[in-house]
Amino acid sequence: MPDPAPARKGFAPARTLRDAASLAAAGLLPPGADLAALSAVAARYAIAVTPAMAALIDPADPRDPVAAQYLPDAAELATAPHEVADPTADAPFTPVPGVVHRYPDRALLKPLLACPVYCRFCFRREVVGPDGGLLTTEQLEAAIAWFARTPQVREAILTGGDPLMLSPRRLAWLLERLGEIPHLEILRIHTRVPVADPGRVNAALSAAITIDKPLYLCLHANHAREFTAEAAVALRRLTAAGVVLLGQSVLLRGVNDDPQALEDLFRTMLRHRVKPYYLHQLDPAPGTARFHVPPAEGRAILSALRFKVTGLAWPTYVQERPNGGGKAVVGPVWGDVAAETLATG
Ligand SMILES: *Cc1c(COP(=O)(O)O)cnc(C)c1O
Ligand code: SF4
Numbered sequence: 370m371p372d373p374a375p376a377r378k379g380f381a382p383a384r385t386l387r388d389a390a391s392l393a394a395a396g397l398l399p400p401g402a403d404l405a406a407l408s409a410v411a412a413r414y415a416i417a418v419t420p421a422m423a424a425l426i427d428p429a430d431p432r433d434p435v436a437a438q439y440l441p442d443a444a445e446l447a448t449a450p451h452e453v454a455d456p457t458a459d460a461p462f463t464p465v466p467g468v469v470h471r472y473p474d475r476a477l478l479k480p481l482l483a484c485p486v487y488c489r490f491c492f493r494r495e496v497v498g499p500d501g502g503l504l505t506t507e508q509l510e511a512a513i514a515w516f517a518r519t520p521q522v523r524e525a526i527l528t529g530g531d532p533l534m535l536s537p538r539r540l541a542w543l544l545e546r547l548g549e550i551p552h553l554e555i556l557r558i559h560t561r562v563p564v565a566d567p568g569r570v571n572a573a574l575s576a577a578i579t580i581d582k583p584l585y586l587c588l589h590a591n592h593a594r595e596f597t598a599e600a601a602v603a604l605r606r607l608t609a610a611g612v613v614l615l616g617q618s619v620l621l622r623g624v625n626d627d628p629q630a631l632e633d634l635f636r637t638m639l640r641h642r643v644k645p646y647y648l649h650q651l652d653p654a655p656g657t658a659r660f661h662v663p664p665a666e667g668r669a670i671l672s673a674l675r676f677k678v679t680g681l682a683w684p685t686y687v688q689e690r691p692n693g694g695g696k697a698v699v700g701p702v703w704g705d706v707a708a709e710t711l712a713t714g
Contacts, residue, residue, distance in 0.1 A: 381424035385417050385485075387499070389441065392418065396428050397440060406443035414656070415487045415498040416441055419566045422486055425594055434592040434624045437660075439486055445656035454495045456652035458693030465515045467504045471695055475524035475557075478512055480504050480543060482530035485566035490621060490660040492652035492689070497530055509543065517550050525550075526557040533562035533569060541577035548582045557585045559617070563603040564588065564595040570603035579610045587615045588643055591624050593633040596641055604641045615646035618684070620667050621660045628673040635674075635682035644681065650688035650699055664688065668701040675706045 382395050389407035392398050397418070398407070410416075418426075418439045425435045462471045469477040482493070482502030491497060504512065516525055525547045532540065547553055558578070562569050578584060586607055590596070608614060616638040618625065625631055635645045650667060651660050662670075671686055687696040 381420040383420065385419050386423060387411075387415075387417055389416070392416070392440065395423060397423060397426055397436065399428075399431065403443055406446065407441045410441040410443065410445045410656075414441070414445060414489075414491075414494050415501075417485065417487045417499065419485055421567060421597065421599060422565055422595075425597065432623060434630070435594060437623045438488055438490070438591060438621070441489060442659065444659050445489065447658075448655040449653070449658045452653045452655045452657065454655060456492050456654050456691075457689050458691075462693055465511050466508050467502075467512045468515055470519070470522070471693060473521055475526055476516070476519070476522050477526045477528050478516070478547075479529045480509060480527060480532055480535060480539075483534045484529070484531040485534060485562050485569070488561075490619060490651060490654070490657045492654045493530075494654050494657075502530060513543075513546050513550075516547060516553060520552045523552060523554045524557060525553055526559065528559040531560050531562055532558050533560045533574065537571075537573035537577040540574070544578065544580050544584075548580050553582070555583045555585060556580070557587060559587045559589065561589040563607065564590045564597075564600045567597065567599040567603035570606050575606045575610045578607065578612055584612050585615060586612045587617050587646060588638075589617050589619075590638065590643075591618045591621055591634065592630065593637040596637045601641060604643065608642050614641070614643040616643040616684070617647040617649065618645070619649045619651055619660075620662050620670075620686075621651065622662050623660070626662045626666070626670065628670050628677075631670060632674055632678055632682070635678065635684065639679070639681055645684035647696075648684040648686045650686070652689050664699050667699060668705045672701040672705045672708070675701070 386392050386395055388411055389404050393404060422435060422439055427433050459469045462469050464470055467479045482497045483499050484497055516522060544556060547556055604614060618634060625634055638645050650664055651657060667686060686699040688699045690697050
């Protein structure tokens with residue numbers, strides 16, 4: 370039996386919490402939480418809160434920005450009219466299993482659909498999960514063969530799920546095979562592991578990602594608090610391995626929807642050698658309405674930062690167009706920034 374005493378901030382459970390009862394036993398759920406409803410949520414959308422992330426949650430704070438990202442909410446059972454199962458419309462752009470080719474010069478490879486944590490706002494929430502979508506060796510070979518015979522593609526982007534959930538041996542093999550393809554000029558990995566489960570970035574993983582070709586690693590983080598001392602060690606290991614670090618964040622109600630939270634996030638990224646790359650407008654995945662921030666508000670928030678923070682901290686604010694139309698820039702535009710400057714003097 371887990372210790373029934375309420376967790377304090379800084380309390381790390383021994384292992385990843387994967388159901389409502391474990392979250393309750395760790396003291397992470399608010400008093401009076403409806404365990405039956407949360408179990409129904411868990412049956413539909415996977416739950417995982419790593420020890421590192423559980424330790425960051427202050428159960429006494431109802432507006433905790435880490436809790437908001439990972440703790441299930443009964444509201445997830447309701448799908449809003451505008452929400453869709455596959456908001457990025459990957460399926461029509463899949464030439465072979467695991468590959469998504471939407472833009473001429475780059476394509477995604479999703480070697481697995483498991484993640485260290487399951488974000489409640491995930492745009493792939495209908496497919497990600499602990500036992501979802503591990504490509505077989507045969508399927509990976511077919512995907513590698515597709516890259517090899519598609520010379521207009523210069524960049525392979527490993528995503529998922531989270532590619533750093535692969536064993537270091539498997540990841541090393543995959544990066545090596547892709548690296549051998551002459552027209553693949555650069556490789557990219559999209560991951561949440563260095564903040565969500567920093568202990569995974571060990572010597573074996575560092576060795577696996579030490580490759581000859583330029584490797585860009587795009588870190589998904591949404592709040593400054595995610596950059597713990599352990600995350601700092603993980604990120605330092607990655608830069609030491611020659612990896613270029615970029616940051617991607619999702620604009621989320623209750624997590625980072627104000628200029629100060631975003632300024633802190635972007636400045637914290639830069640201090641960890643992570644260049645903010647994209648700020649994403651939330652994709653309309655089912656049961657995520659509580660995180661929605663209207664684009665006009667997002668533009669106003671970013672406008673407030675325009676002249677205040679170093680240009681290095683500035684990401685491009687993008688939104689996935691419907692039906693696989695690709696990412697469009699949301700703004701702010703000159704008029705937004707001028708209005709904000711006038712409004713704030
Ligand atoms: C987002 C995305 C990419 C990467 O786009 P960049 O703008 O280069 O970061 C590539 N392929 C697909 C299908 C995507 O959704
Ligand atoms: S880490 Fe990415 S893919 Fe995994 S649950 Fe979070 S948003 Fe989804």
